Amino acid sequence: MGxxxxxxxxxxxxxxxIVHYLAQNTFxxxxxxxxxxxxxxxxxxxxxxxxxASRNPKLIPSGxxxxxxxxxxxxxxxxxxxxxxxxxxxxAPFMITLFMFIFIGNEIGMLPQVGLHWTSPTNDIxxxxxxxxxxxxxxxxxxICQHGLGHFKHFISPxxxxxxxxxxxxxxxxxxxxxxxFGNILAGEIxxxxxxxxxxxxxxxxWVMFSLFIGFLQAFIFTMLALTSYAIVFAHHD
Numbered sequence: 001m002g003x004x005x006x007x008x009x010x011x012x013x014x015x016x017x018i019v020h021y022l023a024q025n026t027f028x029x030x031x032x033x034x035x036x037x038x039x040x041x042x043x044x045x046x047x048x049x050x051x052x053a054s055r056n057p058k059l060i061p062s063g064x065x066x067x068x069x070x071x072x073x074x075x076x077x078x079x080x081x082x083x084x085x086x087x088x089x090x091x092a093p094f095m096i097t098l099f100m101f102i103f104i105g106n107e108i109g110m111l112p113q114v115g116l117h118w119t120s121p122t123n124d125i126x127x128x129x130x131x132x133x134x135x136x137x138x139x140x141x142x143x144i145c146q147h148g149l150g151h152f153k154h155f156i157s158p159x160x161x162x163x164x165x166x167x168x169x170x171x172x173x174x175x176x177x178x179x180x181x182f183g184n185i186l187a188g189e190i191x192x193x194x195x196x197x198x199x200x201x202x203x204x205x206x207w208v209m210f211s212l213f214i215g216f217l218q219a220f221i222f223t224m225l226a227l228t229s230y231a232i233v234f235a236h237h238d
Contacts, residue, residue, distance in 0.1 A: 087234030106215030
């Protein structure tokens with residue numbers, strides 16, 4: 001792993017690109033290996049956070065358990081208010097994992113470039129589109145599981161004349177979700193690189209602190225948009 005990390009860092013330093021995706025051509029097409037590495041690391045961090053926090057749970061939480069319970073309670077409140085009690089129980093594992101992946105993925109791009117070339121997997125449009133498409137397709141899957149083919153009747157509600165508008169919304173919603181997340185995270189990382197080149201001290205640190213908040217905010221916005229997408233499925237449940 002140490003040799004791989006060193007090779008990644010050296011290749012990034014010698015690249016003329018501001019953001020380094022380390023594109024590799026394979027039989028599957030072009031793969032952004034930097035995005036793949038950071039995605040795997042993000043998933044590992046999310047898994048470890050939940051594992052460590054839940055390994056020896058205490059009645060009065062503290063430390064990591066307290067922080068993780070804060071996020072879980074926060075998200076459960078959002079889900080119950082948007083999806084209702086049944087929707088929260090049904091969607092909680094997916095929505096909590098989605099939020100934590102985006103949140104951690106947004107933040108690791110702010111880590112110091114020491115030993116490994118750290119970037120956010122969400123600074124790649126491919127990751128953002130994959131997340132938004134997963135949410136969009138998930139709505140259809142959950143809708144069919146809950147209501148059968150009757151789930152699609154909302155496309156012609158309140159009148160069949162609204163079908164083109166509903167279809168347009170189904171296309172534009174995942175597109176805007178992906179572009180919003182991608183644009184904010186990529187712009188933040190590019191600006192941080194530029195600030196380090198212009199002023200290596202003090203100013204970039206202030207931007208890092210602000211970007212950490214932006215990372216949380218973008219994870220929250222993406223999760224809320226996902227919740228509103230699923231709300232139609234559980235609209236008639238308490």
